[in-house]
Amino acid sequence: MAEMWITMGPQHPMTHGLWTLRVKVDGETVTDTEAELGYIHRGVEKICESRDFTQITPYCDRLCYVSAMTWAHAYIMAAEDLLEAEVPERAEYIRLMAAEVQRLASHLMWLGAFGPDIGNLTLMTWCLRDREMFLDLLQELGGSRMHYNYPRVGGVKRDIPIGWANRLKAKVKLFENRINEYEMLLDESTIWLVRLQGVGYATAEDQINAGVTGPNIRAAGVNTDARWTNPYSVYDQVDWEPAVEKPTSIKGADCYDRYRVRMEEMRQSCRMLLDAIDKIPGGANTHYQPGDEMLITKAPTRAPEGATGFSTYECTRGVSNFYLQGGGDNRGKNPYRVSIRSPMFITIPYVAKTMIGYKVADIPAIMGSFDPCIGETDR
Amino acid sequence: MSDTGENYTTFNSRTLVEIVGDVTDEALKATKIKQLLSVLAGRFFNWAGRKSLFTLHLGIKCCAIEMAASATPRFDGDRFGVLFRSSPRQSDVLLVNGPISKKFADPIVRLWEQMPEPKYCIAMGECAISGGPYYQSYNILEGVDTVIPVDVYIPGCPPRPEALIDGFGKLREKIIRIGGAPSTGRDGDKPIIVGDD
Amino acid sequence: MGTTITKEQNSYAANAAAQNLSARFSDAGITVEIIAHNAGKRFEFVRIICSPEQWRAVAKHLKNELGVNHCAMVTGTHYPEGGDRGWEVAYHMHRWPITDVEAHTMIVHSGESLEGDDIPMEFEIFINLPPGDSPAVPSVQDLWVGADWNEKETWDLVGIDFEGHENMHRVLNPHDSPVGFHPLQRQHKIRYHDFNEMYDDPQGFGRKPVDEGRVK
Numbered sequence: 001m002a003e004m005w006i007t008m009g010p011q012h013p014m015t016h017g018l019w020t021l022r023v024k025v026d027g028e029t030v031t032d033t034e035a036e037l038g039y040i041h042r043g044v045e046k047i048c049e050s051r052d053f054t055q056i057t058p059y060c061d062r063l064c065y066v067s068a069m070t071w072a073h074a075y076i077m078a079a080e081d082l083l084e085a086e087v088p089e090r091a092e093y094i095r096l097m098a099a100e101v102q103r104l105a106s107h108l109m110w111l112g113a114f115g116p117d118i119g120n121l122t123l124m125t126w127c128l129r130d131r132e133m134f135l136d137l138l139q140e141l142g143g144s145r146m147h148y149n150y151p152r153v154g155g156v157k158r159d160i161p162i163g164w165a166n167r168l169k170a171k172v173k174l175f176e177n178r179i180n181e182y183e184m185l186l187d188e189s190t191i192w193l194v195r196l197q198g199v200g201y202a203t204a205e206d207q208i209n210a211g212v213t214g215p216n217i218r219a220a221g222v223n224t225d226a227r228w229t230n231p232y233s234v235y236d237q238v239d240w241e242p243a244v245e246k247p248t249s250i251k252g253a254d255c256y257d258r259y260r261v262r263m264e265e266m267r268q269s270c271r272m273l274l275d276a277i278d279k280i281p282g283g284a285n286t287h288y289q290p291g292d293e294m295l296i297t298k299a300p301t302r303a304p305e306g307a308t309g310f311s312t313y314e315c316t317r318g319v320s321n322f323y324l325q326g327g328g329d330n331r332g333k334n335p336y337r338v339s340i341r342s343p344m345f346i347t348i349p350y351v352a353k354t355m356i357g358y359k360v361a362d363i364p365a366i367m368g369s370f371d372p373c374i375g376e377t378d379r
Numbered sequence: 380m381s382d383t384g385e386n387y388t389t390f391n392s393r394t395l396v397e398i399v400g401d402v403t404d405e406a407l408k409a410t411k412i413k414q415l416l417s418v419l420a421g422r423f424f425n426w427a428g429r430k431s432l433f434t435l436h437l438g439i440k441c442c443a444i445e446m447a448a449s450a451t452p453r454f455d456g457d458r459f460g461v462l463f464r465s466s467p468r469q470s471d472v473l474l475v476n477g478p479i480s481k482k483f484a485d486p487i488v489r490l491w492e493q494m495p496e497p498k499y500c501i502a503m504g505e506c507a508i509s510g511g512p513y514y515q516s517y518n519i520l521e522g523v524d525t526v527i528p529v530d531v532y533i534p535g536c537p538p539r540p541e542a543l544i545d546g547f548g549k550l551r552e553k554i555i556r557i558g559g560a561p562s563t564g565r566d567g568d569k570p571i572i573v574g575d576d
Numbered sequence: 577m578g579t580t581i582t583k584e585q586n587s588y589a590a591n592a593a594a595q596n597l598s599a600r601f602s603d604a605g606i607t608v609e610i611i612a613h614n615a616g617k618r619f620e621f622v623r624i625i626c627s628p629e630q631w632r633a634v635a636k637h638l639k640n641e642l643g644v645n646h647c648a649m650v651t652g653t654h655y656p657e658g659g660d661r662g663w664e665v666a667y668h669m670h671r672w673p674i675t676d677v678e679a680h681t682m683i684v685h686s687g688e689s690l691e692g693d694d695i696p697m698e699f700e701i702f703i704n705l706p707p708g709d710s711p712a713v714p715s716v717q718d719l720w721v722g723a724d725w726n727e728k729e730t731w732d733l734v735g736i737d738f739e740g741h742e743n744m745h746r747v748l749n750p751h752d753s754p755v756g757f758h759p760l761q762r763q764h765k766i767r768y769h770d771f772n773e774m775y776d777d778p779q780g781f782g783r784k785p786v787d788e789g790r791v792k
């Protein structure tokens with residue numbers, strides 16, 4: 001039978017964003033793939049060369065829109081490295097809590113989009129309903145449901161409101177029961193298990209050579225997590241462990257392992273949040289005014305030419321890096337170069353090659369299990 | 380086989396349909412029933428169309444997440460008849476929810492042209508209205524209305540799901556006014572901006 | 577958590593890597609420095625400054641001797657007024673303790689118990705290129721698969737050629753972009769880069785709304 005190229009074009013209900021996957025099929029089997037990105041390339045790196053350091057934070061929110069808090073935090077860490085700014089400890093705790101709540105919301109969005117790919121539409125309604133709980137918490141911090149513009153160079157914009165910690169505790173405790181409900185729904189479902197197990201093998205060394213990081217590597221049995229290998233913020237003071245899964249085969253981790261690793265990560269985030277509420281300096285139920293020294297320190301606004309800043313950060317989908325060079329326009333208030341590394345830009349071509357040898361029906365399962373987000377891919 | 384088909388004359392099914400059609404048409408026009416039927420049918424199709432706006436399943440950027448959130452139990456767009464269809468041939472509304480890059484300008488015009496009449500376009504979010512925060516970019520068009528005629532603009536970055544549902548409400552009001560007018564003849568019609576009143 | 581990488585481990589690893597690199601490369605004129613981050617935990621990393629001809633040798637040494645397994649990013653920068661330095665290519669790499677595991681097993685590293693070459697380390701490599709119209713750097717696509725699309729993106733946006741790179745094509749810009757159009761070069765300006773242009777109202781922002789004066 002002749003082979004033919006099929007285009008899963010930019011508009012496709014499965015592809016979790018705007019990109020093209022050209023698939024060469026021989027009957028039902030995939031023999032070759034080609035990924036084409038760039039449909040929402042906005043030139044953020046070029047625009048940021050004409051913006052202040054504080055004006056760049058909203059652009060970083062919009063890079064990966066389902067995990068905005070983590071991307072803004074990653075950028076702010078690189079800006080602080082460039083500008084040599086200190087951060088008070090209470091602000092670090094607040095940033096950690098915001099990032100972990102965002103991680104919960106992002107994994108729920110992943111599960112809510114992955115379930116319908118496999119055919120389980122109930123998951124979309126359940127996960128997005130639970131995600132609303134955490135979006136409300138983040139809205140109290142940042143003002144909007146999705147793009148918060150919350151961290152500042154040297155600290156955070158404003159303190160956690162009174163009662164936020166109590167609401168967080170109640171929601172996290174409720175959510176820990178909900179994770180059990182999801183597992184009850186999915187792990188006892190034959191269709192889920194048959195569609196995910198044995199599909200999409202990827203080994204750890206292969207992945208790291210290709211640049212794939214994050215939960216995808218931890219599903220292959222190695223507990224590498226940038227929160228402890230390149231430590232930042234106060235992750236060494238909160239009680240947590242990286243979520244690891246044992247791969248089911250010598251050929252590596254399959255889609256089921258990647259799904260299990262993210263469920264376990266959600267549990268670890270809950271654990272971190274409950275611990276951070278107890279340990280936050282100044283107490284979780286006091287509210288300091290914006291600009292207080294417990295929240296933000298005065299940071300320089302100019303970076304001299306030749307200065308560089310670099311951050312390694314564990315975003316929800318992998319390790320993201322920012323590289324900033326100082327000495328730009330406006331007498332140093334703008335950066336000369338902003339370079340953004342997005343984990344998904346490297347993962348998507350790798351996943352396109354992982355699909356070779358499986359059936360066409362396995363494509364959504366493999367693609368969804370690596371959790372693509374095209375906003376960060378095409379900067 | 381095809382040339383023996385030409386040998387059928389009066390009782391060829393196509394000719395028969397045309398003759399019966401012409402005769403019935405003349406009869407209905409004479410008794411003014413045709414006018415009544417077209418008014419009633421027009422009202423009925425207008426009602427059916429605006430109560431079941433099938434939206435294309437197209438997610439460009441962040442506003443797509445709010446579009447997905449508006450279909451979830453908290454906001455529930457489905458009670459207004461808004462259902463997402465995967466194929467442009469089966470949808471009424473093209474909801475543009477993100478910036479249009481030069482690479483995507485051609486596909487989105489193709490999607491628009493593949494949709495059958497009557498069709499409507501909603502520009503959701505700042506990026507679709509005017510390029511948004513990327514208005515200075517070398518790769519982003521300054522608004523989707525540079526390539527597609529837009530009916531309703533929903534400002535916000537991103538607009539809340541309630542604003543999106545309100546936008547569909549404004550589109551329903553517009554459909555009452557313009558009915559099934561083809562999309563090319565609507566240039567003189569004033570666009571509706573949500574939040575304007 | 578308590579089992580993160582400590583500062584002592586980090587210093588030890590940075591010194592060990594820097595000594596290894598200096599012993600091998602310092603007589604070739606390659607600079608190896610230990611730099612500390614200026615914020616956060618102030619961990620140290622290794623910065624290498626080399627020339628394009630030496631890059632392949634350095635890259636092979638990093639991969640085979642020092643165990644660098646992650647090519648994180650490739651950044652190209654254009655300095656039209658940089659004097660001697662017309663272009664710069666910055667490679668950022670990581671070394672992490674990652675190995676394949678048997679089925680149904682997992683490796684749980686406890687940070688403090690890592691030793692020697694297992695300790696994670698960041699590497700930053702700057703390659704300075706003279707000013708001109710055709711900057712070129714040898715490609716490391718065969719050493720790290722992760723460098724593949726990073727190099728494609730750098731060529732697409734900045735215009736730096738990677739010698740020996742197979743299948744170079746545009747990844748972010750449209751395929752029909754003009755040949756030689758690399759938007760991140762400094763001579764290309766963003767739209768309305770001069771704010772006065774915006775106030776001159778080319779888009780009609782100052783026009784009155786179409787329904788002004790209408791009773792609502």
